[in-house]
Amino acid sequence: MDNTVKILLADDDVEDRFIMQDAFNAINLPEVPLLVEDGEKVLEYLSETHRNAGVLPSLVVLDLNMPRLSGTQTLRELKSRDAYKDIPVIIFSSSLNVIEMHECKQLGALSYMVKPFTYEEYLLSAQHFYDFCLNKHSFPEFNSLINNFK
Amino acid sequence: MQEITRITLETDMDLVLVHKRTMKLGELAGLSLASQTTFATAASEVARHVIEYGYNAVLILGIRADIKDPEKFLMARVLDHNINLTEKIHESMVYAKKLVDRFSLEQTDKGIEITLGFKIPGAHKIISSRIEQWISSFSVEQPISPYDEIKRKNRLLQELAEKLTNSETQYREVTNALPLIIFSINEEGELLYANSWLKAFTGFEAHELNENKWKPVIREEEFAFAWEFWWQHVAEKTPFKRELELKNDSTGEFIWHLISVTPVTDEIGEVLYWTGSMVDIHAQKVMEQTMRDNKELKEMKLLLEEKVGELNRSNQELEQFAYAASHDLQEPLRKIAYYSDYLNKHYAELIDERGKLYLGNMMSANQRMTQLIHDLLNFSRIYRENLHLVKTDLNILATEAMNDLDLAIKAKHAQIEVSQLPVISVYPMQMRQLFQNLISNAVKFSDDQRAPSVKVYAETIGNVVQLIFEDNGVGFEEKYLDKMFSLFQRLHSREKYAGTGIGLAMCKKIADLHNGTITASSQPGNGAKFILTLPSVA
Numbered sequence: 001m002d003n004t005v006k007i008l009l010a011d012d013d014v015e016d017r018f019i020m021q022d023a024f025n026a027i028n029l030p031e032v033p034l035l036v037e038d039g040e041k042v043l044e045y046l047s048e049t050h051r052n053a054g055v056l057p058s059l060v061v062l063d064l065n066m067p068r069l070s071g072t073q074t075l076r077e078l079k080s081r082d083a084y085k086d087i088p089v090i091i092f093s094s095s096l097n098v099i100e101m102h103e104c105k106q107l108g109a110l111s112y113m114v115k116p117f118t119y120e121e122y123l124l125s126a127q128h129f130y131d132f133c134l135n136k137h138s139f140p141e142f143n144s145l146i147n148n149f150k
Numbered sequence: 151m152q153e154i155t156r157i158t159l160e161t162d163m164d165l166v167l168v169h170k171r172t173m174k175l176g177e178l179a180g181l182s183l184a185s186q187t188t189f190a191t192a193a194s195e196v197a198r199h200v201i202e203y204g205y206n207a208v209l210i211l212g213i214r215a216d217i218k219d220p221e222k223f224l225m226a227r228v229l230d231h232n233i234n235l236t237e238k239i240h241e242s243m244v245y246a247k248k249l250v251d252r253f254s255l256e257q258t259d260k261g262i263e264i265t266l267g268f269k270i271p272g273a274h275k276i277i278s279s280r281i282e283q284w285i286s287s288f289s290v291e292q293p294i295s296p297y298d299e300i301k302r303k304n305r306l307l308q309e310l311a312e313k314l315t316n317s318e319t320q321y322r323e324v325t326n327a328l329p330l331i332i333f334s335i336n337e338e339g340e341l342l343y344a345n346s347w348l349k350a351f352t353g354f355e356a357h358e359l360n361e362n363k364w365k366p367v368i369r370e371e372e373f374a375f376a377w378e379f380w381w382q383h384v385a386e387k388t389p390f391k392r393e394l395e396l397k398n399d400s401t402g403e404f405i406w407h408l409i410s411v412t413p414v415t416d417e418i419g420e421v422l423y424w425t426g427s428m429v430d431i432h433a434q435k436v437m438e439q440t441m442r443d444n445k446e447l448k449e450m451k452l453l454l455e456e457k458v459g460e461l462n463r464s465n466q467e468l469e470q471f472a473y474a475a476s477h478d479l480q481e482p483l484r485k486i487a488y489y490s491d492y493l494n495k496h497y498a499e500l501i502d503e504r505g506k507l508y509l510g511n512m513m514s515a516n517q518r519m520t521q522l523i524h525d526l527l528n529f530s531r532i533y534r535e536n537l538h539l540v541k542t543d544l545n546i547l548a549t550e551a552m553n554d555l556d557l558a559i560k561a562k563h564a565q566i567e568v569s570q571l572p573v574i575s576v577y578p579m580q581m582r583q584l585f586q587n588l589i590s591n592a593v594k595f596s597d598d599q600r601a602p603s604v605k606v607y608a609e610t611i612g613n614v615v616q617l618i619f620e621d622n623g624v625g626f627e628e629k630y631l632d633k634m635f636s637l638f639q640r641l642h643s644r645e646k647y648a649g650t651g652i653g654l655a656m657c658k659k660i661a662d663l664h665n666g667t668i669t670a671s672s673q674p675g676n677g678a679k680f681i682l683t684l685p686s687v688a
Contacts, residue, residue, distance in 0.1 A: 015485060095480045095527075117484055117520070118491040 005133045008034045008057040010042045010074065011092070012066040016115070023119075023126040032130055039069025043077060050083050057087065058133035064093045064100060072103055079108040090129070090139065101142065111139035151212045151225045151265075152281060155288040158305070159197050159207040159228070163297050168197045168209055171288070172226065175211050178284050179224055179270050189268040192249035193226040196264050199243060204230035204262075213281060214267060223252060223267035231261040331428035335411070337384055339363075339377070342423055353399025367397045369404060387413050387421050393435070396428065406435035472530035476523045483523065487516050518650070525652040528583070529637070532659050537577045544571035544585075544617070547578065548606055551585035555593065562602050564593045569607035572615060574686065576664060584660045587653040588680050592621035594647060597675070610686065617682040625672035635668065657682075 011017050017035045024033045034057060036042055042060065049056055060078065064071035071091055078084045088110040093100065101112050116122045131137035154175065157167050172193045176186030193209065200207040207230040214223040243264075247253040252267030325332050326346040333344040333356070341348075341356035349355055352367045359367070368376055376394055383390040389412040395404035411426035490513045498506060548568045552559065559566065566589065589604060596602035605620045626634065626641055633639045635658040638651040657680075661668040664684050672678035 013481075019488065094484060095477050097477065098531075115484060117487040119488065119495055120491075122488070 004055060005032055005130065006034055006055065006057040007032050007059045007061060007129050007133065008036065008042060008045060009061045009092075010036050010039060010066065010071075011063040012037050013063070016063070019122060020126065023122040024130075026123055027127055027130070029126070029130055033126075038066045039071065039074030039077070042074055043069070046078075046084055056084070059129060060087055060089045061092045061129065062089060064091060072100070072107060075104060075107045075109055088132070105142040109142075112142065113139070151210075151214050151227065153210050153212045154281070154285050156208055156210045157197075158301075159201050159204070159209055162201065163295075164201065164301075165194055165198055166295070167298060167301075169194050171211060174288075175224060175284070176268075178287070179213070180272060181224075181268075181270065185268070188249050189224060189226070189266075192246040192266050192268075195246040195249075196226070196228050196243065196266065200228055200230045200232075200235065200264075203232065204235050205232040207231070213270075213284075215278075215281070222270045224270055225268075226266040228264045229261065230264075233257070233259070233261050235262045330430065331407075332425075333427070334414075334423050334425045336423050337421065339380055339384075351398060352396060369395055369397075383411070384424070389413065393431065394428075405430055406432040469530050473527065476526045476530065479523050480520075483516065483519055487513075487520065490516060518644075518648075522650045522652070525650045525656070529652050529656050529659065532580060532656065532663060537580070537663070539575040540578050541573055542576050542578045542581065543573045544576075544581070544608070547576075547582045547585050548589075551582055551589055554586055555590050558590065558593050562593050562596055564596070564602035564604060566593075566604045567606070569605070571606070571608050571617070572610070574615060574684065576684075577660075580660045580663060584657050584682070587657050588619040588682075591653060591680075592619055592623060592678075594649070595621070595623040595625075595642075595678070597622065597624050613686050615684045615686045617684070619680040619682075620677065621679075622677040625674050625676050625678045626670075627674055628670075628672060631670060634670070 009017070009020055011020070014037075017037070021030070021033055021035060024030055034045065036045060039062070042062070046056065048054075062071040062074055066074075069077070071093070075089055075091070078087065078089060085108075089108070091100075091104045091109050091112045092115060093112065094115050096114050104112055113125070116125055128137045128139070132139065155171060157164060157171060159168070169190050172190035173186050176189050181189065193211075197207075197209055207228060210225075210227045210229070212225045212227070214225050216222075243255075246266065250266040251269045252265070254263075254265045256263045256265075322345070328345065329347060331344060331348045331351060333348065334342045336342055340360045344356040348359075352359065354362070354367065363377070365373060372395065376392075379392055389410070391408060391410045393406060393408055396407050397403070398405050407428040408431045409426060409428045411424050413421040413424050415421050490509060494509055494513065498509070501509070545568065548571060552566060552568075558564075585606075589606070592604040593602050600622060603622045605618075607618055607620075609616045609618065630641055634641065635654050637655040639655070640649060640651040642649075658668055661682055661684075666682060666684040668680065668682045670678055670680045
């Protein structure tokens with residue numbers, strides 16, 4: 001198991017964070033997720049890691065609707081800084097919204113996912129996040145997402 | 151003949167005048183006393199004759215001074231209006247004829263004209279300026295007698311009266327010809343004079359209006375105000391104006407007039423009476439009114455636009471609310487779905503049958519709720535985007551919709567037959583949704599006795615296109631037609647047919663969006679026909 005893989009997940013919902021951790025535990029990757037409660041915490045974690053010359057996460061997963069710094073605001077911040085702009089960002093929203101989807105695409109997100117409704121789907125999502133970091137999985141591009149949405 | 155003076159011949163007293171004037175003219179012309187007497191006698195003879203037998207006679211004294219003729223004559227011409235006068239001619243005329251150098255008697259249709267001519271010796275001395283002097287010497291001539299004086303004054307008076315009559319007639323003719331009412335009126339508001347337009351317009355003579363106080367020609371509701379206005383302004387003794395409607399006799403219409411009244415005062419400033427005019431200003435008033443109406447209309451339009459704006463805003467807010475609400479509703483719902491799924495997977499063995507049943511019911515209730523919110527989101531999203539009409543091949547839309555419904559179509563062994571559909575301008579996403587909803591319904595509400603068969607075809611009627619979705623399903627009672635297209639209205643129990651009651655409401659919204667309509671016809675058990683009517687320019 002490659003312990004250098006870290007996925008930074010931001011969600012203000014404590015239950016969602018718990019479910020996500022649970023899913024990673026279930027697929028035997030309890031150390032992979034780094035769970036924070038909002039966008040500010042994402043920036044704090046990254047700047048600290050950067051300052052300490054630590055290893056930046058391989059993937060950032062952002063909930064959209066978060067207090068203080070929302071998903072899109074955080075995304076904009078990340079993409080505007082040279083140190084972080086290459087980190088892939090996936091938007092993990094509780095619902096499908098084509099306007100938000102367009103906005104996130106514009107801001108440079110990698111993909112847009114709707115949070116799962118079942119346990120199995122959660123396990124699969126966690127596995128996909130991890131596999132993506134190992135270049136074993138690719139997420140659908142925005143254009144196909146938007147087309148599907150139509 | 152150039153006239154120098156004239157004398158009317160009425161009584162014997164006039165003979166004295168004739169004699170005196172003729173003598174004077176002879177003297178002025180330089181005749182000897184004998185010649186003067188001869189000429190005067192001749193003129194008097196003729197004058198006596200016409201005074202006795204004639205009618206309305208006049209004697210004109212003058213001079214005949216033709217440039218081409220070296221000889222000049224004093225002239226005496228008598229005009230008489232009795233055409234039968236010649237019959238009475240007797241020797242006095244013959245005598246007069248002998249006394250003068252020239253004599254003529256002419257009969258015209260107006261009467262008789264007797265002319266005497268008396269040669270002036272040494273006539274070369276007479277120039278036109280002399281004649282002018284003679285004329286003026288006769289006009290300033292002192293009266294010879296009181297009779298002469300009275301007679302002259304009389305003549306002047308008659309001339310004046312004639313001039314006055316002429317000018318008054320002229321004035322009346324002019325004012326009567328004007329298409330406006332000109333009047334004079336006393337302080338009591340009684341007309342003293344009015345031109346003929348008053349009668350022509352109102353149908354009333356001045357005295358009639360004085361009796362009825364103008365009541366029939368003024369609007370009933372204005373009557374009291376108009377008179378009040380009159381009394382008020384008359385008391386002020388200054389000119390005033392007022393707009394008033396007067397009833398036209400021939401059309402019965404009330405026509406706007408501008409009434410102007412000015413006081414006429416005597417030398418000490420007392421108002422004698424008032425003069426004024428009433429001018430038709432109806433066209434101007436109508437124009438003013440039209441302008442005002444137009445302005446009101448514009449204001450109304452602005453107000454309406456404002457209201458439409460407000461409505462659009464609140465509509466938009468409502469849609470945003472619906473969207474946000476359904477969006478936020480999804481969040482807890484997702485949790486319930488997740489936890490019940492989790493429970494079902496990991497703890498199903500730990501609970502009894504009733505518990506499992508309830509868990510299952512909870513999960514399916516949750517699924518319905520999810521579907522409901524999903525549909526509601528779609529429904530509220532119909533207005534959400536900036537839509538653009540796109541020329542679209544409806545055959546392609548139908549195919550896409552059928553692909554999406556592939557599972558259901560196969561599960562029900564449904565036959566779907568799409569006849570050649572037109573290419574028209576639509577909002578493609580929305581129209582595809584409509585196709586999907588209608589085809590999905592047609593397959594869903596099928597009769598157990600037979601496999602669903604659906605026909606989709608188009609008909610062009612005038613400038614509208616009708617898209618018809620015909621099925622052989624269970625149909626519906628047409629009394630539910632209106633209800634069917636409302637949000638959340640369902641005709642069947644959930645056990646029999648699943649659904650949220652949003653599909654047809656969505657179809658109606660999409661039809662509205664295209665400025666079209668949707669309706670349906672059916673008989674229970676005999677299938678249904680849904681008809682979407684679109685303007686072909688849509």
